[in-house]
Amino acid sequence: MKSLLSGGRTDQLSYSGGIRKQTDEPSLDSEAGLRAAYDALGSELYRMTYRALNDDGLAQEAVQETFLRAWRASERYDPKRSSLRTWMFAIARNVTIDLARARSARPQQTGREVEHTQEAKDTTEESLRSWEMEEALRHIGPHHRHAIVQTYYRDRPCAEVAAEAGVPVGTMRSRLYYGLKALRMVLEEREWTG
Amino acid sequence: MTPQEEHHRCWEQIGAFLLGKLDGDERTAMQTHLDTCPVCQAEVRELEPVVAALADAAPDRIDEDPVPPGDLEESTLAPILGEIHSARRRSRRFHWSGLAAAAICVVAIGLAGFVGLLEPAVALEPLSFSVAPGMKVEGHLIEHARGTEIRLEVSGSRDGQTHEVTLVSEDGERVDSGTFIGIGERTLRGTFNAALLREDADRLEVRTPGGELEFFAELPEEPRDKVRDWPLFGILPWAGPDIQNKTMESSGSERPGGPTQKKPKDDRSGGETPHKGSSPESGDKGSSPGGEEPGAGPKESEPGGGLPVPPPPDQSPSDGQYRAQP
Secondary structure, three states: OHHHHHHHHHOOOOOOOOOOOHHHOOOOOOHHHHHHHHHHHHHHHHHHHHHHHOOHHHHHHHHHHHHHHHHHOHHHOOOOOOOHHHHHHHHHHHHHHHHHHHHHHOOOOOOOHHHHHHHHHHHHHHHHHHHHHHHHHHOOOHHHHHHHHHHHHOOOOHHHHHHHHOOOHHHHHHHHHHHHHHHHHHHHHOOOOO | OOHHHHHHHHHHHHHHHHOOOOOHHHHHHHHHHHHHOHHHHHHHHHHHHHHHHHOOOOHHHOOOOOOOOOOHHHHHHHHHHHHHHHHHHHHHHHHHHHHHHHHHHHHHHHHHHHHHHHOOOOEEEEEOOEEOOOOEEEEEEEEEOOEEEEEEEEEOEOOOOEEEEEEEEOOOOEEEEEEEEOOEOOOEEEEEEEOOOHHHEEEEEEEOOOOOEEEEEEOOOOOOOEEEOOOOEOOEOOOOOOOOOOEEOOOOOOOOOOOOOOOOOOOOOOEOEOOOOOOOOOOOOOOOOOOOOOOOOOOOOOOOOOOOOOOOOOOOOOOOOOEEOO
16 A cells, blocks of 8 residues: 555655746846746747647747737736746637637628627637647656556556556556646646636 | 444545435435434535536537647747837837926026026117218117127128227217228127226227227217017027117116226227237327228328228218218
8 A cells, every 4th residue: 555655655755737826927128037937937828729720830930929918918917926937827718819819700701700600709609618638648757648548548547558558457547546636736736717 | 334434434425415316225325324414414415516516517518728829938928028118118218308308407407597697688779870981881879887789790891801880979989899800701709898888988990090980970979779689698608699679778777877988998898809919009090001001000091992981980980981870
């Protein structure tokens, strides 16, 4: 039993992605601060916008627009209230939804635009939720992720997955439990609101 | 099995339980345990929302890891850095223009103060001259407590010829006011000063050192309407005294009420052209031989000069050669 516990602990339980310490937040009004922010958030922002927009060009546009809006509004950013990451991802969500609506409105006939843009907004928000969960799953340990994907998403029996991985079924079940715990921790770190 | 171990066994199953991966017997046993175990209930409450959220993810996309193109950083930051730099340039420029504006303000305020110091504006008394043919003369008087200032604007004066400006008092006293040298057709502007109060002055004469009268003006007993002058006229070299449209009533308020000061004739209070040494002595001298020697003293009368022999200075000229200017 003890080995199980410690085994769980050795897997990636702590999440260190993103920038969390408020005192280290880059300031967006200098080149150094902007580059630090891009280094910390650029790739993840691109993954998010790409996931929601399914278009490389639009995703890049969304990242550019996000940084531009953040820079212009940087005076309103209060590090005491939220991390730079949370703040910029909130901007990115708005930018992504704006771009998705603009894209859906463009080729449509008059009259159906409203319906389509609303649809685009819903779809985009759904995609953003999906991305949030997928990103969290990417941040837990590979054994935990494997256990959850195979048993939950592929809907396979624990015993079968355990046998395939060459571990006792108890270990596989334990991985499910610690996998869910790790997932919860990651989501909390990412200020996931469910 | 200790309670601790019991919980560990439960925890092993809670994940599978929440994910629906326990078979019938195990699930029933877990359910029964949960009814009585607050520790496991807390675990379930903590993990249930996570399990619910699993449905949001598309499992096929978990392994996706799209990498942004390498130039995204530059294409993202370049426009912002450009704006930062141009804003910095703008603010630097703004800084300088602000400084320049401040400097202009300081100069303007200083100038206004300077002008203010010169107030009240002086009043110019226009004169009407009788002049020799070919000459054009305009002039004004300004009365001061120290005497009378004479401003002349002359064109057609004989080139190179010394001219003496004299103010004649009611008593016939001739007060030297300075001299100037003729410059021909070009317009000559000069300021002369006489140590004679305006109220005592009767006539303004301009003669050659030889006594030849070039032009003169009779001064009325009461000064005419005066023209208010901008104080800097006469001080600034480009500012002329010829603004005659704006007239104002003569008030005499600037006239000093002090005693009349009749100073010696040679007590000149300045003039544009330094005195060339010609004698200020008035008298019935002959005409100059043509004005080639500005500094020459009085000479013998030479008939046949360019202009007719003027009347004696203390007589009003009535010669038809002099015409009154409008």
